[in-house]
Amino acid sequence: xxxxxxxxxxAAGLRADALVVGVAKxxxxxxxxxxxxxxxxxxxxxxxxxxxxxxxAGAEGEAVKxxxxxxxxxxxxxxxxxGEATEDGYALETLRRAAGVAARTLAGTKKAALLxxxxxxxxxxxxxxxxxxxxxxxxxxxxxxxxxxxxxLIVASTRKGGKDAKAAVERAAAIGEEMNRARDLxxxxxxxxxxxxxxxxxxxxxxxHGLKVEVLDEKALLKGGFGGILxxxxxxxxxxxxxxxxxTHPKAKATLAFVGKGITYxxxxxxxxxxxxxxxxxxxxxxxxxVFAAVVAAKRLGLQVNVTAWLALAENMPSGSATRPxxxxxxxxxxxxxxxxxxxxxxxxxxxxxxxxGEEKPxxxxxxxxxxxxxxxxxxxxxxxxxxxxxxxxxxxxETAGAVGEQSWPMPLPADLRKGMTESTIADLANMGERxxxxxxxxxxxxxxxxxxxxxxxxxxxxxxxxEGGPFGYTPKGGTASAVRTLVxxxxxxxxxx
Ligand code: BES
Ligand code: MN
Ligand code: ZN
Numbered sequence: 450x451x452x453x454x455x456x457x458x459x460a461a462g463l464r465a466d467a468l469v470v471g472v473a474k475x476x477x478x479x480x481x482x483x484x485x486x487x488x489x490x491x492x493x494x495x496x497x498x499x500x501x502x503x504x505x506a507g508a509e510g511e512a513v514k515x516x517x518x519x520x521x522x523x524x525x526x527x528x529x530x531x532g533e534a535t536e537d538g539y540a541l542e543t544l545r546r547a548a549g550v551a552a553r554t555l556a557g558t559k560k561a562a563l564l565x566x567x568x569x570x571x572x573x574x575x576x577x578x579x580x581x582x583x584x585x586x587x588x589x590x591x592x593x594x595x596x597x598x599x600x601x602l603i604v605a606s607t608r609k610g611g612k613d614a615k616a617a618v619e620r621a622a623a624i625g626e627e628m629n630r631a632r633d634l635x636x637x638x639x640x641x642x643x644x645x646x647x648x649x650x651x652x653x654x655x656x657x658h659g660l661k662v663e664v665l666d667e668k669a670l671l672k673g674g675f676g677g678i679l680x681x682x683x684x685x686x687x688x689x690x691x692x693x694x695x696x697t698h699p700k701a702k703a704t705l706a707f708v709g710k711g712i713t714y715x716x717x718x719x720x721x722x723x724x725x726x727x728x729x730x731x732x733x734x735x736x737x738x739x740v741f742a743a744v745v746a747a748k749r750l751g752l753q754v755n756v757t758a759w760l761a762l763a764e765n766m767p768s769g770s771a772t773r774p775x776x777x778x779x780x781x782x783x784x785x786x787x788x789x790x791x792x793x794x795x796x797x798x799x800x801x802x803x804x805x806x807g808e809e810k811p812x813x814x815x816x817x818x819x820x821x822x823x824x825x826x827x828x829x830x831x832x833x834x835x836x837x838x839x840x841x842x843x844x845x846x847x848e849t850a851g852a853v854g855e856q857s858w859p860m861p862l863p864a865d866l867r868k869g870m871t872e873s874t875i876a877d878l879a880n881m882g883e884r885x886x887x888x889x890x891x892x893x894x895x896x897x898x899x900x901x902x903x904x905x906x907x908x909x910x911x912x913x914x915x916x917e918g919g920p921f922g923y924t925p926k927g928g929t930a931s932a933v934r935t936l937v938x939x940x941x942x943x944x945x946x947x
Contacts, residue, residue: 451552451584453577453625455604455618456562460487460521465603466558467525468517469551471565472500473534474507480534483566484607491520500528507531509546510921512554523562527551531566539566541575542854548576549583549923556586556596562603567614574617577604581625582923582930587636623749624937628930630654631735631742635915635928639714639731643687644762647713647734651692651741651760658748665691673781677801680778681794682763684718684771689763691802694741696748696756703943704755706811707744707936708802710795710818711737711762718765718791719773732928733795735914736817737762743936750937754944759806761798765791777876781805782898785876793880795820796891800898807900813842814905815939816895817932823887824860824909831913832856833931836892837906838899846906846939853934856913860889867893908932 460468470489471482478501481489489496496515505513511530517523529547531539548563555561563580567573584598606614634642634650648664655662667688670679675691682689712733716722722730737760744758771791772778778786778797782804786797795818806814824834835850835857837843843859850857866889869882878897882890892907899905913931920926 464522465562472528479507544575545579546922548579552583560601570617577621627742627746631738631930632928634738644690661695676778677797685764685766692760694758706806707740708816709737709740732915752944761802787876821888825912834860834909850935
């Protein structure tokens with residue numbers, strides 16, 4: 450595992466395998482960013498020219514390696530691009546991404562020191578978090594030829610006093626390590642991660658961090674009348690689970706319920722997905738992984754708020770016992786749903802979990818789900834959609850996401866789209882409606898299950914949850930831990946009384 454620490458020594462005193470500096474686009478070529486001064490001195494002021502000769506422009510995403518001169522206790526200097534040079538500090542997201550590029554580029558080395566512009570505690574945290582996320586590598590199934598992530602990351606800070614710099618790095622570790630755990634869960638092959646093994650992992654983490662974990666197995670789900678979760682899981686040899694992970698604070702300002710879609714594999718069921726649409730469907734539990742990471746992070750940060758994560762876990766498989774298109778399910782709470790397409794399974798497991806979460810009268814319910822391909826068509830692969838029954842909450846979550854560097858966009862829940870789900874069905878609702886606006890139809894379906902008087906929001910992370918392209922910034926290929934930082938920051942803001 451990668452460790453994080455903070456140092457206030459100058460570059461000359463740092464013993465490492467590589468020193469990382471920032472380089473930005475100046476009017477006449479690359480310019481070195483604050484933090485790099487002592488490294489630049491060791492080059493007798495020639496570093497910017499050396500970088501220019503090597504083709505560096507200072508553009509975001511750029512990484513250029515230079516052998517270090519005598520006088521530094523590291524053999525290598527890595528310059529990472531920060532984009533346009535500025536006099537008044539770099540955006541936190543720019544710092545996170547640059548640190549992420551550095552950590553990824555240095556995979557295979559033992560120890561790296563980052564001398565990026567990190568003056569404020571927020572900047573120190575951004576560099577530390579970006580580096581820890583960028584260092585992530587999923588090695589579970591790789592043999593000897595897999596490159597180990599950087600072993601030790603040192604964030605050099607010019608910040609005097611050092612105490613709040615240390616706290617900033619610890620915050621980054623709490624959030625980054627839980628995000629990396631969520632990525633591991635998403636990347637784990639679906640023959641290893643199923644509802645039962647996921648529940649077992651949640652129980653172990655609960656023990657480790659002192660969280661209360663309750664697991665409903667298939668028998669308990671049957672007894673409790675969880676027709677949605679059971680209906681989705683009934684076709685699989687791996688039975689479903691509903692997991693509750695609770696963090697409580699004695700001086701809590703409010704209670705938040707985070708509900709996650711946890712389909713450990715989505716084959717589509719009897720409405721089977723065609724080849725080409727199922728290879729990445731192990732990622733369909735990303736919402737559950739995100740809410741799980743968020744509640745553990747909330748505990749590690751000691752936030753003054755109660756957070757309950759609900760993981761709705763099932764495997765959606767076709768078989769002789771599977772739910773058929775045409776079946777009617779009796780959901781938790783009593784509503785009936787005609788299943789017209791077994792591939793619209795996420796809303797079925799979420800509906801049960803949302804009703805159950807609502808029984809505990811939280812102040813807010815936020816669900817997180819890789820819910821619809823339609824949302825990916827609408828917003829692309831890096832932006833999640835935010836829907837809500839409350840305009841202020843929708844705006845707030847969109848803005849919170851922006852503040853932590855996650856791309857999101859507010860989406861409507863137009864009442865006219867509800868008709869398609871209720872007409873021409875023998876049940877209260879159908880799990881499909883109009884094809885146009887499919888992401889919003891799914892949101893409207895979930896809204897039906899939110900108890901009167903509770904503010905609810907729905908984050909459709911089908912696009913950003915799983916990166917099928919190459920790595921960028923601090924985002925690796927595969928699981929990304931999308932929405933975790935948004936949930937954690939939202940909980941922090943609520944804890945702070947905002
Ligand atoms: N898990 C999928 C949605 C998805 C698509 C996630 C792409 C990640 C990437 C979901 O269960 C699904 O199959 N949705 C259907 C719904 C339709 C049948 C109404 C879809 O979006 O096509
Ligand atoms: Mn599906
Ligand atoms: Zn799905």
